[in-house]
Amino acid sequence: MADIKPTMDDDGVMDFVADGYCVLEGVVDSAFNLRCKDTEPGPAKELVGSPDFIREVLLHPKVAGVVRALLGKNFLVPTGGHHHLFEEPFEGQNWHSDGISGGGIEIAELQCYYYPMDVNLEDGPTIILPGSQCRAVNRDAIAHYGNIVGQIPLVVKAGTVAFTRYGIWHKAGPKLSYNPRSMVKFSYRRQSPPQRDWLIDSEKVPEYVDRPGLHYTSGVESYRDLRRRIHTWNWLCGLSEEESMVFDRWRPSYESGTRPVEEMTI
Numbered sequence: 001m002a003d004i005k006p007t008m009d010d011d012g013v014m015d016f017v018a019d020g021y022c023v024l025e026g027v028v029d030s031a032f033n034l035r036c037k038d039t040e041p042g043p044a045k046e047l048v049g050s051p052d053f054i055r056e057v058l059l060h061p062k063v064a065g066v067v068r069a070l071l072g073k074n075f076l077v078p079t080g081g082h083h084h085l086f087e088e089p090f091e092g093q094n095w096h097s098d099g100i101s102g103g104g105i106e107i108a109e110l111q112c113y114y115y116p117m118d119v120n121l122e123d124g125p126t127i128i129l130p131g132s133q134c135r136a137v138n139r140d141a142i143a144h145y146g147n148i149v150g151q152i153p154l155v156v157k158a159g160t161v162a163f164t165r166y167g168i169w170h171k172a173g174p175k176l177s178y179n180p181r182s183m184v185k186f187s188y189r190r191q192s193p194p195q196r197d198w199l200i201d202s203e204k205v206p207e208y209v210d211r212p213g214l215h216y217t218s219g220v221e222s223y224r225d226l227r228r229r230i231h232t233w234n235w236l237c238g239l240s241e242e243e244s245m246v247f248d249r250w251r252p253s254y255e256s257g258t259r260p261v262e263e264m265t266i
């Protein structure tokens with residue numbers, strides 16, 4: 001049984017709740033990065049499912065430590081992935097989020113990007129939009145957006161792993177060079193009910209400490225972000241919906257109904 005120790009503390013988890021991503025720079029061994037060099041583009045079941053990939057990447061103590069903190073005990077380890085390889089210059093992808101992601105406040109899945117080679121700005125880095133993870137959107141609509149203030153190009157060293165909420169908006173950026181740009185994408189999923197069992201100093205659950213608003217949000221959207229962050233934090237700490245509502249001063253539970261109709265007589 002793999003003994004995985006969580007590596008994040010309250011502060012790191014609160015940051016992740018707001019940003020929807022975190023990055024471990026150059027964490028995978030350079031000899032292993034080099035071995036991934038000749039991987040074909042497309043489905044990467046063989047690579048990601050191989051014992052070496054499991055040891056060097058998926059269950060690397062620092063990589064798995066982040067996953068353990070955010071997805072709890074006995075999380076599901078990916079058995080496949082996808083290799084996003086771009087070689088020729090191209091204009092880049094449109095903004096998108098994957099699958100039918102983007103709805104809930106729960107963190108049940110982490111989508112990860114592993115870069116076996118250095119990625120410079122001219123190589124078409126993945127561009128992510130921090131804080132966009134909970135915006136359920138029409139993909140056709142966001143495909144028209146250009147640069148967004150606050151977007152982050154993942155210009156990284158070989159061996160970097162980025163962890164994202166499944167719903168985060170992302171795209172491969174414009175590629176100007178002929179350097180191969182390689183990214184292996186895979187996802188871990190939660191099995192255990194949430195509880196605050198990452199690195200903690202005291203048993204008392206701290207209230208969510210808000211992070212700065214996002215550059216691209218108005219006041220109204222910032223207030224929605226704050227409420228989502230509070231509920232995601234409380235959910236991760238194992239609070240029930242009712243307990244979490246105590247911290248949501250914008251939507252007191254008496255407004256949305258607290259008495260079952262079958263208990264009432266008229």
Ligand SMILES: O=C(O)CCC(=O)C(=O)O
Binds near residue numbers: 084124
């Ligand atoms: O290669 C990248 O940087 C992003 C690719 C991607 O997310 C996709 O094709 O869905």
